[in-house]
Amino acid sequence: MKVIQLDPSLAYRPENENHQYRNYEDSPLVDRVKMTYTLMHTHQTVEFVKQKLSHWGSCMHRKMTVMEALSLLDDLVDESDPDVDFPNSFHAYQTAEGIRKMHPDKDWFQLVGLLHDLGKILALDNEPQWAVVGDTFPVGCKHQKSIVFSETTFKDNPDAHHPVYSTQYGMYEPNCGLENVLMSWGHDEYLYRVLKFNECSIPEEGLYMIRFHSFYPWHTGGDYQHLCNEKDRKMLPWVQEFNKFDLYTKTEELPDVENLRPYYQNLIDKYCPRIMSW
Template identity: 45%
Template sequence: MQASSSHHVASQLEETSDAIDEVNILRGRLWDDESEFDKEKDKAAFRDYDSACERVKAFYKEQHEKQTVAFNIQARVDFKTRKRARMGVWEAIELLNTLVDESDPDTSLTQIEHLLQTAEAIRRDGKPEWMQIAGLVHDLGKLLLIFGSEGQWDVVGDTFVIGCQFSDKIIYAETFENNPDSKDALYSTKYGIYKPNCGLDDVMLSWGHDEYLYNVFKDQSYLPAEALAMIRYHSFYPWHREGAYRHLTNEKDEEILNAVKAFNPYDLYSKSDERCDAEELRPYYESLIAKFFPPLIDW
């Protein structure tokens, strides 16, 4: 991917991602009361809801038509069999930064600064180191744009369960009408390919940067279950905000739900024009990276 082309594609991705975040901000808040940093933030300063909805609805129409069981199985086969890169976490952050540098329409910050804003907001609230590092790395799955994706629809956006009836709690649920799985004799049923209360560990979520990064880190990190859940489920709004899929979740999922809810305000509200000094903060976060990750990771 050439530099000018990659910046253009990345800019489009970030604009869509920002619009998705804005819609999620404005649709409702079920965040943990202990999130202090955003209490004074003017949430009305984010871009206009109506214009965001138009962009986001077009995005979700494509995503909802293309996220099928067949696609998701193939995406996981590709993940396990395709060689992408082998590098450390900070190197991955720097690689993502080259892709999306200057692409964000809301701020003048680099991607590294966005990641540091999230981590620093968590740090200021006195949250544990593992949560700080989850904030730092949670968007690294957007490297899919470099490693190979079909488009924006399999990188960003709210996630949902594949292989059973599409929940009416999913944003713009009516746009699933052209997804072939919605008419499949098995996939369109309440439980589909799953057993009652099988647990989310055994459920296939729509493929994107969250699911990809979770699969990278689950066997190549020392992160606790709560941090992995924050990475995997923070875009799983039908579950953690709307209460869907309780017929598939188990006791373990209910225990980690509070951790996922606690993370989301940092994901949504930490972006601002207040700059972070990446070079000054780098030694601290590299020390955390060394605690929770091996020196090199297969991406």
């Protein structure tokens, strides 16, 4: 049994832990996980991502508060996640509380922990899970080996046979910066767009963590350096710092949400408008 990617946050894993995270080989949930990635890697193309961006990027679909969005995640179990099999709303509080313990002075970072997966509400609006959850990767250029399951899952993706999109740089200039790269469509980019659209005042590092937290081939695999610029290199340690809480606070011990809610409502009020457009 092995974990596919070498993960710098392994150093932060709780000791005597008998659970192995991000196990894509023989986790009890592996069949479900692999099916989600096969569909994702077959259908996420440049064309598909552009369509989704124009559909969801307008943020004209719902109006609701952050807490209302969070409660929608009570109905969502992430089918790409080999680690947990409980609703995503608990994961939001677990991540935020992990950050609060280690970074009591950074309330915006704690809020990022709470919010980071809210984009998964897409799955409740009839988007298939392969267009919502899971690791992200750049479209419009060669699919790299650092993408989980990539050896077998891209063969039916039309972009993998495209004369430009199948090349190392594809449609991009060298070191163009990740902000200028089209990522596979999912909850990271959607929530980033929602927070920008609603003019939330979360610092840039926080928005960046949200936008790229699922880009494992980069922040954990060390890949795609040829597309990165100075800003990406500066932001990488923040994304990695976030990642260790996203991953290693996942336990079956569920947080007391009722007790925690007032604290986080204060943070939401500080950084976000009350009613947001989604």
